[in-house]
Amino acid sequence: MSATKKTRTQPPYELLYWPGIPGRGEFIRLAFEATGTSYTDTANESKDGIQAVLAMKDENATIDADGNPPAFAPPALRIHGEGKDGKPLLLYQTPAILNYLGDKIGLAGEDEADKHWVLAHTLTALDLNNEVHDTHHPIATAKYYEDQKEEALKKAADVREQRIPKFLGYFERILKGNAAKGGGKYLVGGKLSYADTTLWHVLSGLKFAFPKEMEAREKEYESLFGTFYPSVQEHSGLKEYLASERRKPFSMGIFRHYPELDRQ
Ligand SMILES: N[C@@H](CCC(=O)N[C@@H](CS)C(=O)NCC(=O)O)C(=O)O
The missing domain is CATH 3.40.30.10 (Glutaredoxin)
Incomplete structure (x- = not known):
């Protein structure tokens, strides 16, 4: 050796x-x-x-x-x-x-500017992640959903109607702005970054939590759901992982499916 x-x-x-x-x-x-x-x-x-x-x-x-x-x-x-x-x-x-x-591990972007954007987009995707958590726990993280259901209905309606379109619209613009380098597949530059994997997981969680809302909205965001989402899902390493038992199903974590919180 x-x-x-x-x-x-x-x-x-x-x-x-x-x-x-x-x-x-x-x-x-x-x-x-x-x-x-x-x-x-x-x-x-x-x-x-x-x-x-x-x-x-x-x-x-x-x-x-x-x-x-x-x-x-x-x-x-x-x-x-x-x-x-x-x-x-x-x-x-x-x-x-x-x-x-x-x-x-080579997921940060290529230069200082890329690195900043990768981090900033990641923080933005995590903001959305946190807002989705608050749809079922708007009042107290340590209390049961059932004890804050009335507020959860109001919070979920606002997140679905105002916040999700605002975040998705933003990321759609970023993908379009980076189309020359990223081809709609990457948020920053011409290769996968941790901003892409982070946003992808938030989108997969949204589809689980709000299937009706997302089905109705996906067509409004062509780059996001037509190119970006399937491309990250098929990325080498991720494709194998997502099909494996190591990928745990969504259940009672941040992304939860309560039908009453989805679009009616
Ligand atoms: N901003 C933190 C949030 C961490 C967090 O809320 N972790 C959850 C699990 S996903 C937890 O166990 N929280 C316990 C607590 O906040 O008391 C991060 O992104 O790591």
């Missing part, structure tokens, strides 16, 4: 996220899968892996055993050997993790 080659007993990237749902962990998984990057999905791969998720967000901790601040909430990414003094580094906040990974 060459002297510069490091032996690894495990992938250096360890995703820490709740098991069994796509959730916000999915934005990180898609970046890994689209680039064929090896990673461990601890809570989905081992029975007691959830303990590692709970430990990294320990609400009594001030610092972890490796010198990292505890994460506020999952997802977190542990990167073995990249922290202080060669210890594991713990990152949290979905866009911060993607921003870190983007450069390392």
